[in-house]
Amino acid sequence: MKVFIETSIFIRFLVRDNDKKLAECVSLFNLIEEGKLIPYISNTVISEILFVLTKIYKISKFSALGDIEKIFNFRNITVIEKTNTPGSLSLFKKYSIKYGDCLIATQVPKGVAIVTYDTDFSKIPSVKSIPPAEIFNSDSVN
Amino acid sequence: METLTTITPKFQVHIPVSIRKKIGLKKHGRALIRAEKKKIIIEPMKSDFLSLAGKYKVKNPIPAEKIRDYIDYADGKR
Numbered sequence: 001m002k003v004f005i006e007t008s009i010f011i012r013f014l015v016r017d018n019d020k021k022l023a024e025c026v027s028l029f030n031l032i033e034e035g036k037l038i039p040y041i042s043n044t045v046i047s048e049i050l051f052v053l054t055k056i057y058k059i060s061k062f063s064a065l066g067d068i069e070k071i072f073n074f075r076n077i078t079v080i081e082k083t084n085t086p087g088s089l090s091l092f093k094k095y096s097i098k099y100g101d102c103l104i105a106t107q108v109p110k111g112v113a114i115v116t117y118d119t120d121f122s123k124i125p126s127v128k129s130i131p132p133a134e135i136f137n138s139d140s141v142n
Numbered sequence: 143m144e145t146l147t148t149i150t151p152k153f154q155v156h157i158p159v160s161i162r163k164k165i166g167l168k169k170h171g172r173a174l175i176r177a178e179k180k181k182i183i184i185e186p187m188k189s190d191f192l193s194l195a196g197k198y199k200v201k202n203p204i205p206a207e208k209i210r211d212y213i214d215y216a217d218g219k220r
Contacts, residue, residue: 008206016196017203026195033171033189051213057200070191075172098210117207 001138004040004108006116007048009132014049014067015057021117024132028115033075036141041071042080042107048100080107095123157184 005028012018013025031037046068053064071077084106091102097120105127108114113128114121121129135141145158157167167186174185204212 008209011206011209014194014196015198015200015203015206017200018206019196021206022196026192029189029192030169033192034169035171048209048213052204052209053198056204056212057198059198067191067194067197070189070194073190075189100210100213118209119207120210 001036001135001141002038002040002109002112003135004042004104004112004114005045006104006114006118006121007045007052008117009115010045010049010071011052012117014053021132028132028135029074031135031141035075037135038076038078039074040078040080040109040112042083042104044083044100044103044107046071046079080109083107091124097121097123155184 009025009028012021013029016022028037032039049068050064053059053067054061072079083103087106088099088102091097091105092099095102101118101120101124105114105121105124108127113130115132115135116129117131118129121127143161143164145160147156147158149155162168165186172187174187176183176185
């Protein structure tokens, strides 16, 4: 199963503010390490993680960078570098969601589900969004 | 501890249960493999990133579900 890991998952994993969700994220990343999930991320996700850690949580730039560099060691990771501005603007016009959601939604490759805690992605019919807990019930990881 | 195993025609190696138990290897995954003279050393790897779980404790956490309500894409000096 191919999964695009969205920013909220990384933030829930790095910041200890909800133990249940942290445990879900740990299980999700374990499945990746076991090769049961093929992970995708994007340049937008990286920039959002950096922003949240350094600007909102005032974590030092170098500490945040060190954490982010470790993401690139994930088994089978693919980093999507391209954005689709016309596609993002079209989604932004059509649905009542943040532009950042649109930018990410257009980066998710076909046939890849986006794993996220952000329910706004479910408003976009062309994107299959699932919370981490749903992954564990999927046949492809059991 | 030592035991016998087989190297397959595709050079795959099975790690026997007794060896797995000895080192507490319960899950499959990646391993670091290196050669030392005539020996092959296999070392199971845990992702560096997994060790970061819950690394930061913050005073006023934002709801990760609505993270983009807090992200200013125009961040910079104005």
